[in-house]
Amino acid sequence: MSRRRFLRQAATGVSLLLGASVPYGLAQLLSPEPARAPEERRHRPLPGALKDAADFSAACIGCGLCSEVCPPNCILFHEREGGEVVNTPYINPEYKGCILCGKCMQVCPTEALTETPRERVDMGIAQIDRLACYPWVDRGICGACVGICPLGERAIRFKMWNQYRPVVQQGCVGCGLCVEVCPHPSLPIRIVDRSEGTVTRHRI
Amino acid sequence: MSSSNRKPFFLWRHLNKLRWLVLSTVFAMLVILPYVHVYQNYVSAHAYDLLAPSEQRFYDLMQTLTEPLTDDPAEDLDAIKGNTWSGTFWGFKLSDPLAAAGQMAASLKVFGPFLLTALIPILATLLLGRFYCGWICPATFLYELNSNLAVWLQKLGVRTGHRHLDRRLKYVVLALGLVLSAATGAVLVAAIYPPAIIGREIYYAVALGGFGAGAVFFVGTLLFDLLVARRGFCRYLCPGGALYSLLGRYRLFRIQRIVENCNDCAKCNAVCEFGLDPLRDGFGQECNNCSACIAVCPTDAMTFRVRFTDQPDQGPGHLGRQYRKQHAGEGRS
Numbered sequence: 001m002s003r004r005r006f007l008r009q010a011a012t013g014v015s016l017l018l019g020a021s022v023p024y025g026l027a028q029l030l031s032p033e034p035a036r037a038p039e040e041r042r043h044r045p046l047p048g049a050l051k052d053a054a055d056f057s058a059a060c061i062g063c064g065l066c067s068e069v070c071p072p073n074c075i076l077f078h079e080r081e082g083g084e085v086v087n088t089p090y091i092n093p094e095y096k097g098c099i100l101c102g103k104c105m106q107v108c109p110t111e112a113l114t115e116t117p118r119e120r121v122d123m124g125i126a127q128i129d130r131l132a133c134y135p136w137v138d139r140g141i142c143g144a145c146v147g148i149c150p151l152g153e154r155a156i157r158f159k160m161w162n163q164y165r166p167v168v169q170q171g172c173v174g175c176g177l178c179v180e181v182c183p184h185p186s187l188p189i190r191i192v193d194r195s196e197g198t199v200t201r202h203r204i
Numbered sequence: 205m206s207s208s209n210r211k212p213f214f215l216w217r218h219l220n221k222l223r224w225l226v227l228s229t230v231f232a233m234l235v236i237l238p239y240v241h242v243y244q245n246y247v248s249a250h251a252y253d254l255l256a257p258s259e260q261r262f263y264d265l266m267q268t269l270t271e272p273l274t275d276d277p278a279e280d281l282d283a284i285k286g287n288t289w290s291g292t293f294w295g296f297k298l299s300d301p302l303a304a305a306g307q308m309a310a311s312l313k314v315f316g317p318f319l320l321t322a323l324i325p326i327l328a329t330l331l332l333g334r335f336y337c338g339w340i341c342p343a344t345f346l347y348e349l350n351s352n353l354a355v356w357l358q359k360l361g362v363r364t365g366h367r368h369l370d371r372r373l374k375y376v377v378l379a380l381g382l383v384l385s386a387a388t389g390a391v392l393v394a395a396i397y398p399p400a401i402i403g404r405e406i407y408y409a410v411a412l413g414g415f416g417a418g419a420v421f422f423v424g425t426l427l428f429d430l431l432v433a434r435r436g437f438c439r440y441l442c443p444g445g446a447l448y449s450l451l452g453r454y455r456l457f458r459i460q461r462i463v464e465n466c467n468d469c470a471k472c473n474a475v476c477e478f479g480l481d482p483l484r485d486g487f488g489q490e491c492n493n494c495s496a497c498i499a500v501c502p503t504d505a506m507t508f509r510v511r512f513t514d515q516p517d518q519g520p521g522h523l524g525r526q527y528r529k530q531h532a533g534e535g536r537s
Contacts, residue, residue, distance in 0.1 A: 058311040058389040061303045063290035064404045067411070068241050069282050071248035079408060079416030084390040086417070087404060103282070109290045109297045110307060111315045 043090040044123050044174060044191050046075065047098055048105040048116040054084070059112040062087030066104035066113060074098050074176075091123065093176020093191050098123065100150055100175050119151065124174030124191040126156065128166060129200040132188035135164040145178030145189055168198035210462055212498065212507030220499035223338060227345040230288065234342050234403055238410035239266070240281050245411075248278045287403025288342060289394065290321070297321040300400070301329065301451070302444040306393040309382040326451060333452030337438060337445055338477075338494030343398035343422070344438070348477060350426050351434055365432040368479070369440040371490065378446035393443050398422055435477045445490075453489040454512045459497060461485055465505035466521025472497035472506060482506065485517050 046066060050056040066089055067075035074096035078085040091098055100118040108114075126145070130136040135143070141164040149156045154171030156178065158164060166178075166189070174191045182189050188200075243266040246255060255263060267277075274280035283294050290299040304322035308314055329336065337344060354364040381393040394400045401418035408416050425437040438445050461472075461482060472482035475496045480487055482497045498506040503523060520526045 054389055055311070058391075059307065059315070061290060061299075061307050061391050062394045062400070062404060063286060063299075063303070064407050065286045065290060065292065068237065068285045068407065071245065071278060073241070073245045073411065076412065077404075077408065077416070079412075079414075079418075082417065084388055086390065086395055088390075107282075107285065107292055109292075109299050109321050110318045 042092050042094055042190070044093060044176060046089055046091060046104055046113055047100060047102070047118075047121040047123055047173075047175070048108075048113045049123075050112060050114075051122075056112055057084045057088050059110050060088045061110055061112075063109065064089075065107045065109065069103040069107050071101060071103070072096055072099055075104065091176060093174075093179035094187060095180075097176035097178070097180040099177065100173070118173065119154075119171065121173040121175070122194065123176070125170075125172045125194045125196075125198060126168045126174065126176075126178055126189055127192045127196060127198055127200055128168060129186075129188035129190075130165075131200075131202060132184060132186055133166065134184060135166070136188075142183065144181045144183060148177045148181045150175065150177065170198075172198070210464060210507075211504050212462070216495060216498050216508055217504075218499070219495040223494060223496075226339050227342075227348075230340055231342045231345045233284070234287055234406050235410070237285065237287075238407045240270075241285075241407075241411050243267075243270075244278050244281055287400075287407070288340060289397075289400040289403050298324060300444065301326050302393055302397060302447050303391070303400070305382060305447060306385050306391040309385040309393075310389055310391045312386060329448050329451040329455075331456050332493055333455035333458065334445065334448040334490065334492040335452075336448055336492075337442075338492035341399045341444075342402045343425075346402070346426070347398075347429060347435055347438060350429050351477060354430055354434060357430075364430055365434070365436070367433045367436070369433060369436070371440060373440045374442055374446040375450075377441050378443040381443045396421065397444050398425060398437065398442065399444065435479070439478055439490075448492075449489045455493075456510055456512065457493065457508055458487060458511055458514065459491060459493060459495065459506055460487075460509040460511065460515055461518060461521075462505045462507055463518040464522045465503045466523060467503050467505070468521045468524035468526065469502060471500045471502065475500045485515050487514050 045053070045056065050059060062077075064077070064087075067073070067077065074091050075089045076092055076095070077087055077089055079087070100121060102115065102118065105113045105115045128136070133142075134140050143158070143164045143166070145166050146156050146158060149172075151171060151173065154169055156166055156168050156172060159167045174194075176191050178189050179187060179191060239262075243263065246252070246259065246263050252260065252263060270277050270281065285292050288300060289303055290297070292298075299318065299321040301322045304319050307318065325336065357364055377396075378393075381396065385392045395418065401422050405415050405419045405422065408414060409419075425441075429436050433440065459482070466483075468483065470483050473480075476482060477494065477496065478490050478492060480491055493508075498508075503521075505521065520530075522528075
């Protein structure tokens with residue numbers, strides 16, 4: 001194969017590859033926000049954790065005591081991510097929610113977790129997607145999230161008596177048990193930062 | 205020469221066995237505690253019928269084992285939790301001094317209650333020197349087995365590493381680790397400190413379903429010890445070892461040589477995991493009081509002394525050929 005022919009073929013291949021990637025890149029740039037939050041947004045802080053994530057990763061020594069006393073074993077670790085978050089704990093409510101027992105706060109040797117009464121824990125707030133939740137789209141009755149909530153009426157209740165549409169109240173501490181029990185495959189209830197509100201906003 | 209009858213206290217010869225008992229107990233606890241945690245998860249889930257048959261067998265076994273101790277396993281088995289990096293015993297918390305140092309560097313402030321949990325280890329290190337490295341560290345347990353493996357490999361004709369690096373390297377690693385912890389705002393020393401790695405990796409493997417990145421690092425250190433330098437990570441690189449060496453520089457209890465009993469056989473130098481020079485009184489701040497040299501000495505020439513500094517080089521041992529030749533005709537009592 002001559003050099004000229006080789007170069008021509010290589011140039012053709014590269015330009016085909018680049019040309020083929022244009023639609024993909026455009027789709028990535030122009031697509032609306034994905035329906036499911038990206039992986040790291042599903043990582044919630046532990047109960048009683050320092051408010052600032054950077055403060056938390058500076059204070060946490062990664063001993064794993066919080067997880068070792070957790071009765072439902074809901075505390076996971078950034079094991080392989082490296083960087084500043086390595087070996088620090090998080091909770092993924094889609095895997096398992098926190099039962100607010102407070103053992104992790106008692107056992108933490110550092111200031112990363114401080115003992116907080118369960119009503120004043122702040123792990124985020126539940127947010128409901130009213131375009132997917134079964135009762136909100138009139139696909140039957142459910143009430144699983146309201147039934148499981150450890151804080152009761154001040155955290156989540158039905159919109160009106162005997163109508164199974166859940167509404168999150170400001171008393172929600174974001175423990176994530178509702179996410180764990182939600183029967184809808186796309187999990188229309190999720191835990192988000194408090195500033196993002198209790199109802200998913202859709203841009204249509 | 206009346207002092208030639210000085211014998212070390214007879215139990216010190218057996219301290220090395222006690223040390224292995226302690227080491228294996230600590231390591232066994234690190235394996236058992238995650239399983240206890242899994243059992244507690246099953247108990248607090250109240251769903252025995254939903255467990256898989258193997259999980260039910262595990263549940264039954266743990267129930268049989270813990271029944272004499274407690275009738276509320278979900279609460280009572282929380283008594284002992286954690287690992288050597290930080291643990292709790294009946295509510296009493298103990299932490300590694302390096303954890304305290306690394307956390308102070310990362311957060312750039314002092315949190316009193318956490319520093320207090322490291323106080324007892326610090327005081328013990330001031331008295332006993334680098335004893336953590338020889339007596340407690342779960343990595344030491346594996347590293348010493350690794351050293352034994354190296355000896356077997358040598359007998360099979362495999363060449364293992366015996367390089368000597370500069371011991372002061374680990375102080376650089378310690379300083380660099382603390383500075384980088386401060387710079388990144390994360391306790392980075394925990395990521396390169398083998399006992400912390402082992403504690404949490406065993407927990408990850410048992411309770412969270414898989415090893416993390418630290419396991420790869422630890423296997424790397426094992427290979428380093430095998431192929432580059434015997435016990436190389438502890439001798440030359442470990443940041444924790446550097447911290448304890450500094451704390452234990454003026455330790456009160458130190459192993460010293462009784463020159464009258466010494467016959468210069470140099471078994472102590474051969475057995476010393478940290479590559480020190482007990483034969484010529486070269487202990488220094490890096491001795492971890494592991495007492496292996498006491499156990500190996502055939503003439504009872506090694507003993508514990510209460511001193512703040514090492515004896516200066518006492519020269520050749522008085523049972524040795526060189527000493528006897530030099531002092532021929534003086535007569536021995």
